[in-house]
Amino acid sequence: MDTSKSGAENSAESETGAPGPAEPAEPAEPERNGGWRRWAMDTRPLRRPAYRRLWSSTIVTAVGSQLTAVAVPKQIYDITGSSAWVGYASFAGLLPLVVFALWGGAIADSVDRRKLLLVTNIGIAVTSLLFWIQAVTGLESVGVLMALLAVQQAFFGLNSPARQASIARLVPKDELAAANALGSTVMQTGLVAGPLLAGALIPVVGLAELYLIDALALCATVWAVYRLPALPPLGTTTAAAGRAGLRGIAEGFRYISLNQVLLLSFLADIIAMVFGMPRALFPQLAAQTYAPYGEGLALGLLFAAIPIGAVLGGLMSGTFSRARRHGLMVIAAVVAWGVAITGFGLSSNLWVGVAFLAAAGVADMVSMVFRGAILLSAVTDELRGRMQGVFTVVVAGGPRLADVLHGTAGSALGARTAVAGGGLLVVVTMLVLAAMMPALRRYRGSV
Template structure:
């Protein structure tokens, strides 16, 4: 008696899909290099903050570190994206990574020579941010050229997990290294970690932007004030990648625009981080350790979201997924504002971090898949501005609301406002919820 073979359903993946690491050696090298270098960068960021405080004894001076990083990151983000749409992205990524490594070496040399000057640290932080504003758009625009569209959600989930891992482990490791061997050790280790990133960039093929006929860059060159360098068109004529053209493109693409609006609604309206020191004392009777737990909880949730991201590759209605995950962030933050139990509060913050990681994966995937290659750099520049500027504006708004009303009103009200604004945006641009990754439309 013969048995009839029973067809089996494909196994449902739960853990992170590592197919991009197996299928593309170039992506694998980029991912490993970025993971290692992010650890080093997080160590350096902490070491700089500790060194500034040791020199000045002022928390205000430490706070200025963030300002010196934010200004060049925001101001150069759009311009760096325009360069990435003109130049060879491999070359741009290689030289900007080399610049970051050289800056870490300079910090180590100054520390070894006992040259402790706060202005030097501020200057290096600003230059690091400038290099990052060039490196980020170039690196992100490379991913769709290395992988098929179906693997982009998995690739972005892997990148999210690696970034979160660096944010969690890097500062703790940096604190230990500074305590054992001094600032120069953390800076030197950071410089060495860039070798992996440099090697990955060096092994890549040339990656000049692929220009589409009829795109916004066709025709005569733009005004000098709008351009960001020259490249070659399909016909061999020089062209400029205009920042203004990138913004015009964004203005006529409702799905990509809604992508940014949804993120801003979360980061500006429901950003409780600035209130953690106050609520650690007022709500939980804690201290600096409690603040550390509150800061770490969203990162833990984001890391778990990345590690358990295998299901994301099966989602085609990515616009709807973004709306649901951003709404999940807002509701989790609102619930956090209502609880006075520390462990329950940490749970809601972790839930918010997990929702944010899901949103980030689909937002990045949509932007990569629905954007022409010769526009990806500029939109990644806009993405950097939104990611860097949105939370800072959210910190200001939360602090103001907490002073005018109370931390509970600021946090819970902010979370609910996020959901309300998101609903209004979704009602205004209803096609966003119907966005289908199998037929991406910007």
């Protein structure tokens, strides 16, 4: 057992062990590592018990949430026999996610974030339990499934900004990039392991039990969040109370419009995702370009390649997480993403194409790490929740817009042409933006 306490933990717990308010963490002593530790994942944030608890809860939910993410469309398809209804269900969850992520960001700036995380995680767990009940009772109602999905996404929208905004209160600024790398790696691992586990469990325990497993896993998350220190607003009570309404949300957007670095970091992600995320074309490519390799094998590899690349990038995050030029790293990562997607579009060999997608996943991990670090370090604590709310909307909305754009372009121009053209558009647009707006490439993070 680790009996020492450091950084935020010393001020976060009282002598009785009860959670107390957490102040912004102080920088740790510089780490002097050599050899393989220079390129392996930077685990310094895990030395801080409060952050370790938050991170450990993410491990559980990263896999558990993917069980539900697989079970819902599978159940809807089993009921309707229509992929269109699967698409409608996905869209039904988008609006609640957008609305409650923006509102949740404002709430996260006005209340104790630990309490908000407790309430929302309990809400997500109860929703998963309701998913299980409707499945075991044989209700077979698409309307109920879509309603539960909307509620679940609303809770997620409230939860995500508070979770991400809390990180800057648990680790010092010089460890923010490393903390983002740790969290992003876990989430990407869940995107790979969760669907594979779901596919293995459905024939053994049945689809309904996937919901129950997710609900039970969330109990561990609730316990981990309960043990976090209190995270009340750092501003005055009166000022904090005014942040949770429409005025507070508007203040957040106004701040983004006036902060060029933040605005450009959001635009960089939109450019990469809208122009360069080709997942809507994976089925067409698997059926046409890569058909000789086996359509099922090709489809599975295409969907898994980017998350696998992102996980590999996270495992090697020591090679980049200590970089000071955060803005330049975002630009380089987005350009590398565009180059990799272009290479994928030009590839007729499945394994070469998968390698390019994996490289894109590495670039995406680098981009996520430094965009997240910019977001947490470039704003004050009373605005972090609202900024994370906007971030959640951008991350969730960009790929959905990309599905429409690439699907349309793929039907008109052909899948490979649409993918390669989108990748080139990412490279050109990002380089032009970086040349015309130097604020992002000049931005430096803390060391």
